[in-house]
Amino acid sequence: MNFQLLRKRFTKLFFVLQSPRLIKVFFNNGVLISLEHRNILQKQYKTVIDIVANKGQFSLAVRYWIPEAQIIAFEPLRGAVETYRRIFQDDKKVILHQVAVGPGEVESIIHISKADDSSSLLPISQLQTKLFPGTEEIRTEPVEVKRLSELISPEDLIAPILLKLDVQGFELDVLKGCKDLFYLIEDIIVECSFMELYKGQALVFEVVRYLDSIGYIFQNIYNLESDHNGNAIQGDFVFQKNL
16 A cells, blocks of 8 residues: 555544544444545535445535535445445435446446555556556446436426536546536546556547537646656546536
8 A cells, every 4th residue: 555545535534533423334334424624525515426336435525514414426346335325325315326437338347456445447568467466457347337417307307406526437428428517517627647547548638629619617636646757647526516
C-alpha cells in the first residue's frame, strides 16, 4: 500500500470515530466515508446522481453533509450492491440501480479488480497494477449498460443537481450516456486520468474538451494523486454549467 493511500485511510478512520452512524457502518460493513469531496458537498444539492456508487462511500458523504438530498445511485457489481443496500436499507431518499451507465443499451463485460472499486468496463492496464498494486483483474462478469435517461426521467430530479462519476477510465462514454439530462445538471465531479490506466480510456484533456463543448467550465481539482516522480496520475475534476 502506498503512503498516500495509507494516510488517506487513517484520516477517514479518525473522522469515522467521531460519528456513531459511521462507526456502525464501518464495523458492520467495512466501508469508510469518502472525505475527498467534502468541500463541494457544502453546497446544498437537492439531487445527487452517484455513478459508480461501489459500496456507498460517496453516498455516505452526501448523506453526512447534505442530509435531505435524494441520492440516485448506480452500481453494476453484485457484491458491492449488496453492501450498499444494507447500508442504506432504511433511507427512503436513496434509490440504487444495479446497472452500468454508458452511451447506449448494450450487454458488456466488466473487468473485476482484486480491489473491486478499481473494476472497469475497460481492460485493466499493466500501468494501473504497477501504480496501484492489488488492483489486477481476477475475473470478468456480464453487465447491462444503459443510458442515464433510460433509467431516470427529468421528473425524478430536483434542482440543484450534482452528477458524480467514478468509473475507472469509462468517463467519456458515461458522460455521453448522460447527455439527454445535462440541461438539468448544474455541477459534475468526474475522476479523470493523466495516464492510461485502463486500455483505451479517454484522458483528462479529452474529458475537459468534451464537457467544454457542451457548456461546462472547469472549476477545481481534488484528490490529486501522483507517482513517486511527482507525475500526476489522476484526480477528481469539478465542472460547473456555464449559465
